[in-house]
Every structure is written in structure tokens, then in C-alpha cells.
Amino acid sequence: MTIGNLIRLLVLAVLIALLMRPDLFAGFFALFAKPGQPVIYNQGNLLAITISHLLIVAIAVLGSTMVAVGLGILVTRPAGAEFLPLSRAIANIGQTFPPVAVLALAVPVLGFGTGPTLVALFLYGLLPVFENTLTGFTNLPPRVMEAARGAGMTGRQRLLQVELPLALPVILAGIRISTVIALATATIGSTVAARTLGEVIIAGLLTGNTAFVLQGGLIVGALAVLIYDALSGLERLLMARQGRGVAR
Amino acid sequence: MTDVTNLRDRPAWLTLDKLGVLIALIAVAGLALPFALLKANRIVPGEARGILDGLPGGPGFLFLALLIACILAALLRVPNLVKLGASATALLALFLLIGVAASNLMPPENNYARVSPSSGFWLLVFANSLMLADVLTRLRLGPWIRIGILLGVCVVVTLLLWSGSWNDLSILQEYATRSRAFWQEARTHILLTFGSVAAAILVGIPMGVLCYRRKALRAAVLNVLNIVQTIPSIALFGLLIAPMAWIAATIPGASAIGISGIGTAPALVALFAYSLLPVVSNTVVGLLGVSAAAVDAARGMGMTRRQRMLGVELPLAFPVILTGIRIVLVQNIGLATIAALIGGGGFGVFVFQGIGQTAMDLVLLGAVPTVALAFAAAVVLDAVVEMIS
Numbered sequence: 001m002t003i004g005n006l007i008r009l010l011v012l013a014v015l016i017a018l019l020m021r022p023d024l025f026a027g028f029f030a031l032f033a034k035p036g037q038p039v040i041y042n043q044g045n046l047l048a049i050t051i052s053h054l055l056i057v058a059i060a061v062l063g064s065t066m067v068a069v070g071l072g073i074l075v076t077r078p079a080g081a082e083f084l085p086l087s088r089a090i091a092n093i094g095q096t097f098p099p100v101a102v103l104a105l106a107v108p109v110l111g112f113g114t115g116p117t118l119v120a121l122f123l124y125g126l127l128p129v130f131e132n133t134l135t136g137f138t139n140l141p142p143r144v145m146e147a148a149r150g151a152g153m154t155g156r157q158r159l160l161q162v163e164l165p166l167a168l169p170v171i172l173a174g175i176r177i178s179t180v181i182a183l184a185t186a187t188i189g190s191t192v193a194a195r196t197l198g199e200v201i202i203a204g205l206l207t208g209n210t211a212f213v214l215q216g217g218l219i220v221g222a223l224a225v226l227i228y229d230a231l232s233g234l235e236r237l238l239m240a241r242q243g244r245g246v247a248r
Numbered sequence: 249m250t251d252v253t254n255l256r257d258r259p260a261w262l263t264l265d266k267l268g269v270l271i272a273l274i275a276v277a278g279l280a281l282p283f284a285l286l287k288a289n290r291i292v293p294g295e296a297r298g299i300l301d302g303l304p305g306g307p308g309f310l311f312l313a314l315l316i317a318c319i320l321a322a323l324l325r326v327p328n329l330v331k332l333g334a335s336a337t338a339l340l341a342l343f344l345l346i347g348v349a350a351s352n353l354m355p356p357e358n359n360y361a362r363v364s365p366s367s368g369f370w371l372l373v374f375a376n377s378l379m380l381a382d383v384l385t386r387l388r389l390g391p392w393i394r395i396g397i398l399l400g401v402c403v404v405v406t407l408l409l410w411s412g413s414w415n416d417l418s419i420l421q422e423y424a425t426r427s428r429a430f431w432q433e434a435r436t437h438i439l440l441t442f443g444s445v446a447a448a449i450l451v452g453i454p455m456g457v458l459c460y461r462r463k464a465l466r467a468a469v470l471n472v473l474n475i476v477q478t479i480p481s482i483a484l485f486g487l488l489i490a491p492m493a494w495i496a497a498t499i500p501g502a503s504a505i506g507i508s509g510i511g512t513a514p515a516l517v518a519l520f521a522y523s524l525l526p527v528v529s530n531t532v533v534g535l536l537g538v539s540a541a542a543v544d545a546a547r548g549m550g551m552t553r554r555q556r557m558l559g560v561e562l563p564l565a566f567p568v569i570l571t572g573i574r575i576v577l578v579q580n581i582g583l584a585t586i587a588a589l590i591g592g593g594g595f596g597v598f599v600f601q602g603i604g605q606t607a608m609d610l611v612l613l614g615a616v617p618t619v620a621l622a623f624a625a626a627v628v629l630d631a632v633v634e635m636i637s
Contacts, residue, residue, distance in 0.1 A: 032490055080266075082265070082266045082267050083266070083267055085385040085386055086267060086378065086381060086382040086385060088385070089382070089384075089385045090378075090381070093381070093623070093626075096578050096582075096619070096622045096625075096626045097582070097619055097622070098581070098582025098583070098585055098615075098618055098619065098622060100585045100596070100599065100615075100618075101619050104599050104603060104615050105611070105612075105615060107603065107611070109367075112606075180478055184481055184482070187482050187483060188482055188586060191589075192603055201483065201486045205486070205510075210489055210490050213487075213489055213490075214486065214489075214490060216483065216486065217479075217482075217484070218483075218487070220480050220482075220483040221480070221483045221484070224478045224479055224480055224483075225475050225479065
């Protein structure tokens with residue numbers, strides 16, 4: 001086992017232990033709480049909040065991936081070519097919008113709760129995936145495309161059997177960026193009453209209880225790093241496969 | 249085949265523009281939805297008002313005619329310059345007339361009533377912005393012209409603000425009651441953003457050079473910075489509270505210069521930490537991309553390693569480094585909003601106050617300047633990167 005995998009496993013084990021049996025860590029967190037303050041978050045079950053957080057992120061990212069990849073495929077077909085320049089511009093300009101602003105602006109339309117957070121995550125998540133889908137589909141090796149056309153593949157066959165598999169690592173990189181942004185924005189979503197780990201951090205900030213802030217921060221941080229790491233690993237795997245395929 | 253001949257007989261501009269159909273649909277929805285909202289006070293839901301309610305008589309009909317003309321220009325394949333003119337005029341009219349409509353809709357001598365732009369207005373702005381963005385992308389304007397357009401927009405917005413024609417809009421009424429706090433937070437926001445980016449440039453470029461020279465160091469440093477960048481901002485802000493409070497309590501003089509667990513100091517540190525990765529990795533990538541021939545030539549001229557780095561390699565890598573700085577600047581303008589949650593100030597103060605009071609105009613007072621700042625920074629730096637590369 002490499003050192004990297006050992007660290008990954010250790011972080012994951014500590015994270016699961018912290019979520020299942022937070023009382024085991026009371027001694028550590030007591031160092032940061034003022035006397036008389038609760039040491040472990042007591043306004044909800046940490047595991048339940050974490051699951052809710054991950055669920056919101058998963059639904060939003062899944063939704064934005066399907067829509068963004070679909071749109072990306074549409075505008076890179078000959079029939080959608082007219083939309084391509086504007087699509088690029090939107091993906092570029094849209095990402096200058098701070099995710100917090102998107103979240104805050106979703107509230108007047110949708111009210112408080114999980115709804116606006118989900119919509120904000122979905123909308124913002126579209127951009128990185130869309131941008132990377134465009135990059136993936138417009139930077140395909142011309143010789144491979146030529147060969148596919150020469151082999152008599154139809155447009156649909158080329159898309160599903162050649163273009164999509166070749167563009168997949170780049171698209172996956174977009175999904176990874178989206179996921180990390182979604183994890184962070186979901187945390188802020190608790191300010192608009194979404195049930196996410198942000199509530200632990202914010203409860204700590206409001207009552208001056210550093211132990212809460214630390215718990216929330218450590219869980220969110222560890223989750224983000226582990227998920228990012230897993231998705232990067234998947235990307236490397238896909239790249240390696242393609243590398244072999246080309247060498248043959 | 250008859251279809252094709254028919255198409256050939258028609259003039260080129262009389263065919264439908266596919267993108268235009270989408271834009272026209274959005275604009276028609278915008279015309280159908282309420283243009284403005286009249287609220288009895290700042291937190292209750294408002295009543296819908298149409299364009300003709302806000303602009304009775306001739307001006308209203310003229311405005312409607314302009315918007316419809318703009319939809320036609322979007323639908324047909326007219327020259328790009330016509331589309332540019334139509335969408336720019338429509339946008340200008342929209343922003344000018346929303347203020348006039350607000351003044352007209354405002355009940356006299358009522359300090360509590362608020363008029364805010366509604367979904368119809370925003371959709372019309374969105375549709376026309378799409379059209380303008382499409383034309384501007386197709387025209388492939390040079391960097392100077394883009395900066396010029398940005399300056400022009402700034403001048404128009406300043407004039408509109410200065411002339412007082414927007415004073416009856418709800419967002420400016422929120423501003424009027426807290427103009428001092430607004431500029432105070434604006435200063436903090438700028439300080440947080442530019443302070444952290446400046447620090448990241450000062451530390452990140454030497455760090456990048458070091459990583460470029462020592463390959464063993466490169467992977468380790470970039471991995472650590474990558475992990476830092478992955479941690480959600482509010483978590484990082486929170487995680488810094490304990491160490492910063494410890495520094496303030498143990499190192500003499502630290503709290504005297506403003507270091508404490510919450511406030512501007514941890515916000516600045518967190519933003520700095522986020523900025524390092526793009527600066528360092530772009531410095532490394534930029535230096536790796538410098539052609540070996542250029543370095544060889546410099547060596548042949550008898551330049552020392554230091555001279556080569558400062559005189560040849562860094563200048564050649566600069567466009568890539570600047571792209572990293574652009575990413576960081578835009579990212580930090582947005583992230584600085586979150587500093588408000590740990591008492592760090594900035595425009596986020598209004599965003600989170602507004603969310604807390606369910607006063608959406610207050611949220612806009614924080615969000616609009618943040619978005620505008622991020623957008624302007626992106627346009628300017630993109631243009632500069634293009635100029636020097």
C-alpha cells in the first residue's frame with residue numbers, strides 16, 4: 001500500500017468515526033470550546049446532516065451534468081453550430097458570477113429552504129461541465145474523426161462510440177470542478193435554511209463556539225478532499241485506458 | 249428541392265436566425281411577465297406592474313415598439329451591426345426607463361413603498377444581453393476596444409446613478425439608508441481581494457520558480473495547495489479561527505496589529521491560501537513552456553542564472569502567470585463575500601444581512617457590485633493577457 005492510499009484510508013476512517021460516534025472525539029474538541037459550552041454539535045445528528053449535504057450536492061451535480069453534457073453535444077453538432085460562439089461566451093462570463101450571488105439571487109424566486117440551494121447549485125454547476133464538454137468535443141484528434149467517418153460510421157455512432165469516450169476525461173474534470181464548487185456552495189446554503197453542514201459552522205460562529213466551527217469545517221473539508229481525490233483518480237484511470245488504446 | 253429554390257429567391261436577411269428564435273422566446277416571455285413590482289414595504293411580496301403602468305401614454309408605446317423591433321432584429325439574419333445597435337439601444341432604454349417607471353409608480357409621500365425591477369425586466373435584460381454578447385463574440389473585438397466598451401458602460405452607469413434617475417428604485421433606497429456603510433464595506437472588499445492577490449503574487453511567483461527548479465518539491469507543493477483549494481471557503485475560514493486566535497493570544501503585538509480569530513485577518517489569510525495554487529502552478533507551467541532555444545541563447549550571451557530567470561524566462565512566462573492571476577482575482581472577488589460570515593466585512597455583509605431580514609433589495613445591494621467587480625476584472629485582465637501574449 002502506498003503512503004498516499006494509507007493517508008486516504010486514515011482520513012476516511014477518522015471521518016466515518018467522527019460521523020458515527022462524535023462523542024469519541026469530545027476530548028479533542030473540548031480543547032476549543034469555552035467552559036460550559038457544548039462540545040459536540042447538539043442541534044442535530046451529524047451523520048444525518050452530512051447525508052443531507054451529500055444528497056443535495058449529488059442531485060444538483062447529476063442534474064447539471066446531464067443538462068450540460070446534453071447542451072454541449074447539441075451545440076457541437078452541425079445543426080447547433082450557430083449557438084457555439086455564444087455558448088462559449090456564456091460559460092466563460094457565467095463563471096465570473098460568485099456562487100454565493102447565484103445562491104442569494106435564487107432566494108427571491110424560490111423562497112428559503114433546500115429548493116433555492118439545489119437550484120443555485122444546479123445552475124452554477126452547469127458552467128464548468130458545459131465548458132469542459134465544449135473543450136472535449138472541439139479538441140478531438142482530427143485523424144481519429146476522419147477514420148471514424150471513413151469507416152462509414154453514422155453521426156450517432158461516431159458520437160457514442162468515438163467522440164463521447166474520447167471527451168470523457170475532460171468532461172469528468174468539469175464534473176469534478178462542479179462537485180467541489182457545489183460542496184462549498186451547499187455549505188453556505190445553510191444561511192438560506194438548507195440542511196447542510198454549514199449549519200454546524202454557522203451555529204459555532206454565532207455562539208462563539210470554536211469546537212462547532214472546527215467539527216463542521218473538518219467534516220466538510222475532509223469530504224471535499226476525499227471526493228476530489230476520488231474523481232481525480234477516476235480521471236487518471238480513464239486517461240490511462242485511452243493512452244493504452246492509442247498505443248495499440 | 250422546391251424548398252431550396254424558395255430559399256434562394258428570398259433575400260439572405262429574411263431567413264430565421266436559430267439563436268434569434270431562442271432570444272425572441274425569452275424576450276416575449278419578458279414582455280408577458282410583470283415589468284416592475286410595487287411593494288407596500290421592503291419585505292412584503294409586491295404587486296405586478298406592466299410596462300404601460302409604469303410608462304403611461306406615448307413613451308410606453310414607443311418603448312414597446314423598440315423592444316418588438318429588437319425581437320425582429322434578433323429573429324432575422326440582419327447584419328451584425330444592426331443587431332449590435334438594436335440590442336445596445338434596448339438595454340440602454342431598459343436601464344433608463346426602469347428608473348422612470350419606478351418614479352411614476354411610487355405613491356407620493358410614501359417612505360415605505362418600494363419599486364423593484366421584476367421578472368419581466370430581468371428577462372428582457374437577459375435576452376438583449378444574450379444578443380449583444382453573441383454579436384460582440386462574433387465581431388472578435390480587439391482588447392483595447394473591449395476595455396473601451398467596459399469604460400463606456402461604467403460611464404453610462406455612473407451618469408445614471410449621478411443623475412438620480414434610479415433614486416426611486418428599491419436597491420438605491422437601500423443604498424441611501426446605508427451609503428456610509430456601503431463605501432466602508434466596498435473598501436474592505438477591495439482590500440481583502442487585492443491584498444490577498446498581491447500577497448499571493450509576491451509569495452507565489454518565487455515559490456513557482458523554486459518548484460520549477462526542484463522537481464521533487466513541485467509535486468509536494470502543488471498537491472498541498474490543491475488540497476487547500478479544495479476545502480470549501482467557509483470551512484477554511486472556520487478552521488483558521490483557532491490558529492489565528494492562538495497567534496493573537498501568544499505572540500506579543502499580534503493582536504495590536506489586528507490579528508484575531510475572527511474578522512479581516514483570517515479572511516485575508518484564507519483568501520491568500522486559495523490564491524496560491526493558480527499563481528504557483530501557472531508560474532511552473534509558464535516556465536516549463538519557455539522554449540529551450542531562448543534559454544540557450546541567453547546562456548550563450550553569458551547571462552547568469554539569475555539574469556536568465558529575470559530577463560528571459562519570467563518575461564516569456566508572464567502571459568501564463570497573468571492568466572493565473574486573472575483566475576485568482578475573479579475567484580477572490582466572489583469568495584470575499586463569504587468573509588462576512590466570520591466578521592471580515594465586504595459586500596457579503598449586505599448579502600447575509602439581506603438574507604437574514606428577507607430583504608432581497610439588500611441582497612442585491614451586496615450581490616450586484618460583487619458581480620460587476622468580478623466581471624470588470626475578468627474583462628480587463630483577459631484583454632491584458634491578450635495584449636501581451
